[in-house]
Amino acid sequence: MRLKPRQNLQASPSPSPGPGPGSVELSDGTCTFRLNYAAYQAEFPQLQSYRCRELIPGDGVCSGPLGQPLLLLAVKSHPASTARRATARRTWARPRLLGGYRVCPVFLVGVSPDPWHMGLLEEESQEFGDVVLWDFAESHPNLSLKELCFLRWVGARCGQADFIFKGSTGVEMIRWSRPAFLKKVFVVGTVVVVGMVVVVVGAGLGSGGFGLLWTLYIKLRQNLQASPSPGHGPGSVELSDGTCTFRLNYTAFQAEFPQLQRYRCRELIPGDGVCSGSPGQPLLLLAVKSHPASTARRATARRTWARPRLLGGYRVHPVFLVGVSPDPRHMGLLEEESQEFGDVVLWDFADSHPNLSLKELCFLRWVGARCRQADFIFKGSTGVEMIRWSRPAFLKKVFVVGTVVVVGMVVVVVGAGLGSGGFGLLWTLYIKPRQNLQASPSPSPGHGPGSVELSDGTCTFRLNYTAFQAEFPQLQSYRCRELMTGDGVCSGPPGQPLLLLAVKSHPASTARRATARRTWARPRLLGGYRVHPVFLVGVSPDPRHMGLLEEESQEFGDVVLWDFAESHPNLSLKELCFLRWVGARCGQADFIFKGDDDEFVNPPALVTYLSQTPNASQVIHGNIQRHSVVMRAGKYRVSSTLFPQGKYPFFPSGGGFLMPRASIPALAAATERIPVFPLDDVYFGFLALAAGLRYRHDDRFRVFSMQDELCQYAESLLVHGVSLDRVEEVWSGLYKEQRCNGMGPLPS
Structure with missing residues (x-):
């Protein structure tokens, strides 16, 4: 097969006297295409009106030696596709020199409502510098915005790219071949010509093979074969448990169970609401493998042991893990169950015995992505007859015909018969109830200089200055110095109480601050309160960001800038x-809301909440995290050397909380004796504990996921992780169009 580069098919618009205003007519010499603006505006107005705004600009992607031609691998990706990007970076999307070309990837991403995905994406950007993030939401129609904005991004930031490959993270492998060898390719997929580079998508090899694999050959998932692995070389894994050694050979697995090796988890029913709920209660998740046909078994389980309930301080909730059945009746009933109970996760593989391993694989990834708040997970099947819970002391009376699983201090007896002594007290879940967790600081004589000890009545926390100084010296030695002082933020008539909206922001977040000022962070009078924003910012190394920030400060006077660098620990x-x-500068603020710039805040609801809450000025209000588990890996990693305990004190989630003026002096005084902890919301928890302050939890501080419905926003005090466009839509729907009962226009 011989391939010739395509002729230049750039559409040349032809004047169109017939179609009239609002339309464009194009011709490629064979067909004529007419695009009517009015129709596009009516059906997809958000696509026509969008203006590209970068949240992560990818400035360094195309930098490098000018003498080397650049082949840019532009890869469409979703924020949730962390694993796919990691695999690509380790394999075909690794920056390298090939055949005189400098090959460099860039991942093109929109916004996800999941703050966890966005946090991981920000970490990737900081580590690899190969991400461009725009502020539109990820969706299928918005892939066209990705196309539009990428073309403009290339023109503005990557004009030095000689060739551009455009693909997605669904690509499994890229190999390189001289064009001269393309005559030996039997094409089973698609041929795409990009300049003089020929991209063969889904291609098999001709009889002559590819002796010199140098330019661009892509083999998609359906054709991917495992490499042979003689001996212990590539293609095999060896594991040992100290007694036995186990060798797993990829070639054998690929030959016998190819569908298991190449499957990529895709949810048809995602089970989004399974793990939602009050974050203050620990969650025990009952993960139950089930077949679509097992309708009766699931119904029995839901009426008995798999019924959501509170037990011994734990929130117990089931989730049924299901694959696809060819019987449409079973699938229809499963869909009805999902809508009624919201406790089903369905993947797109067929339910079969070998595919139970896919269920295991995908469930682990599902938990990591959607249910990280589960404290313990029981894994079983609908064949389980009953679950009973026992104090460990009673286990000697149990005759086990099934399995005993120990989860922390909780013993799960699956399929158990009763021993001769019976289970006198085995009728419910025994977990030692938490003690009263109200913080009351206790001085710590005896630990000497260099450490602080605090107790909340249940847990004792020891903070060792030496460890903090060794691991985060810059946090301990920093002295606050303002570059922009925000002097005018709190000025105003003394007779009106002030609600200050203090918003953490990055210098690069110009668009986010602009959206906030047009909507919820606009100064106004509400319910007798004067509401005013202040944006809290550190320094960026990018002079453009700092220049724009200076202009904002001069125009709005609502920026406070300190001289430390923006970073997660800072x-x-x-x-x-x-x-x-x-x-020092805003002692007249009666209440202070503290939040982020990537959320929807509802000031009218905040004012109503303050007026209707008894003793509002005596507590800190928020979504209170109760003894959260310390994470030893990931973005929120804290080393055991720095903080050896396994749990944190209570703290309000940093997504947004309210504190009264009376709390500020005690909190500020606590900063003099508490070392600076590298997680800001945990640090606040230590300060509040040292200051002896109390909390009030309210679920309307929605710092986690929420059903994206307009009137849900009306009932919320804040919603974290909302795209810029959605913030404007919600604000307009609530307070301009008044589409929810009780919503009215706001004062200007």
Whole structure:
């Protein structure tokens, strides 16, 4: 097969006297295409009106030696596709020199409502510098916005690219071949010509093979074969448990169970609401393998042991793990169950015995992506007859015909018969109830200089200055210095109480601040309160961002800038310096809302909440995290050397909380004796504990996921992780179009 480069098919618009205003007519010499603007505006108005705004600009992607031609691999990706990007970076999307070309990837991403995905994406961007993020939501129609904005991004930031390959993270492998060998390719997929580079998608090899694999050959998932692995070389894995050694050979697995090796988890029913609920209660998740045909078994389980309930301080909730059945009746009933109970996760593989391993694989990934708040997970099947819970002391009376699983201090007896002594007390879940967790600081004589000890009545926390100084010296030694002081933020008539909206922001987040000022962070009078924003910012190395920030400060006067660099650990410096700034420059603020710039905040609801809550000025209000488990890996990693305990004190989630003026002096004083912890919301929890402050939890501080319905926003005090376009849509729907009962226009 011989391939010739395509002729230039760039559409040349032809004047179109017939179609009239609002339409464009194009011709490629064979067909004529007419595009009518009015129709597009009516059906997809958000696509026509969108203006590209980068949240992560990918400035360094195309930098490099000018003498080497650049082949840019532009890869469409979703924020949730962390694993796919990691695999691509380790294999075909790794920056390298090939055949005189500098090959470099860039991942093109829109916004996800899941803050966990966005946090991981930000970490990737900081580590690899190969992400461009725009502020539109990820969706199928918005892939066209990705196309539009990428073309403009290339023109503005990557004009030095000689060739551009455009693909997605669904690509499994890229190999390289000289064009001269393309005559030996039997094409089973698609041939795409990009300049003089020929991309063969889904291609098999001709009889002559590819002796010199140098330019571009892509083999998609359906044709991917495992490499042979003689001996212990590539293609095999060896594991040992100290007694036995186990060798797993990829070639054998690929030959016998190819569908298991190449499957990529895709959810048809995602089970989004399974793990939602009050974050203050620990969650025990009952993960139950089930077949679509097992309708009766699931119904029995839901009426008995798999019924959602509160037990011994734990929130117990089931989730049924299901694959696809060819019987449409079973699938229809499963869909009805999902809508009624919301406790089903369905993947697109067929339910079969070998595919139970896919259920295991995909469930682990599902938990990591959608149910990280589960404290313990029981894994079983609908064949389980009953689950009973027992104090460990009673286990000697149990005759086990099934399995005993020990989860922490909870013993799960699956399919158990009763021993001769019976289970006198085995009728419910025994978990030691949590003690009263109200914080009351206790001085710590005896630990000497260099450490602080705090107790909340249940847990004792020891903070060792030496460990903090060794691991985060810059946090301990920093002295707050303002580059922009925000002097005018809190000025105003003394007779009106002030609700200050203190918003953590990055210099690069110009668009987010602009959206906030047009909507919820606009200064106004509400319910007798004067509401005013202040944006809390550190320094960026990018002079463009700092220049725009200076212009904002001059125009709006609502920016406070400190001289530390913006980073995740330095958010704690922002906490420290803000408390001191309030004490020095804004003592007249009656209440302070503290939040982020990537959320929807509802000031009218905040004012109503304050007026209707008894003793609102005596507690801190928020979504209170109760003794959260310390994470030893990932973005929120804290080393055991720095903090050896396994749990944190209570703290309000940093997505947004309210504190009264009376709390500020005690919090500011606590900053003098508590070392600066590298997680800002945990740091606040230690300060509040040292200050002896109390909390009030309210679920309307929606710092986690929420059903994206307009009137749900009306009932919320804040919703975290909302795209810019959605913030504007919600604000307009609530307070301009008044589409929810009780919503009215706001004062200007």
